[in-house]
Amino acid sequence: MKSSNIILVLIASFPLSAPADQLQCGEKLITNGTTQAEAVARCGPPAQIERQPIYNESATALGPLGILPPAIQRSANSIPVEVWTYNFGPDRLMQRIRFENGVVVRIESLGYGF
Secondary structure, three states: HHHHHHHHHHHHHOOOOOOOEEEOOOEEEHHHHOEEHHHHHHHHHEEEEEHHHHHHHHEEEEEEOOOOOOOOEEEEEEEEEEEEEEOOOOOOOOEEEEEOOEEEEEEEEEEEEO
């Protein structure tokens, strides 16, 4: 077998790796914008789920500007955040997926699973 053929065989034998902003489960991908329901359907339930809301506060000036200070209307809302950790065993990197409002916003690779 020629050395160029050997190189081609070696390259073809390496699994395709997904970029850090996506997670591959079998033939299915999870990317930014994937919903929680789609993630469970594609990868199954995670090994761990952490829940923590993010609170946003905003203020709006009401009324005309002039001698008197304007009235301030404050509002606050919370965004539900869940961080799911997938442990695929010792041969694959664990994956952490951050959901905000039920949609993937970030995917991180961790160390090897157990």
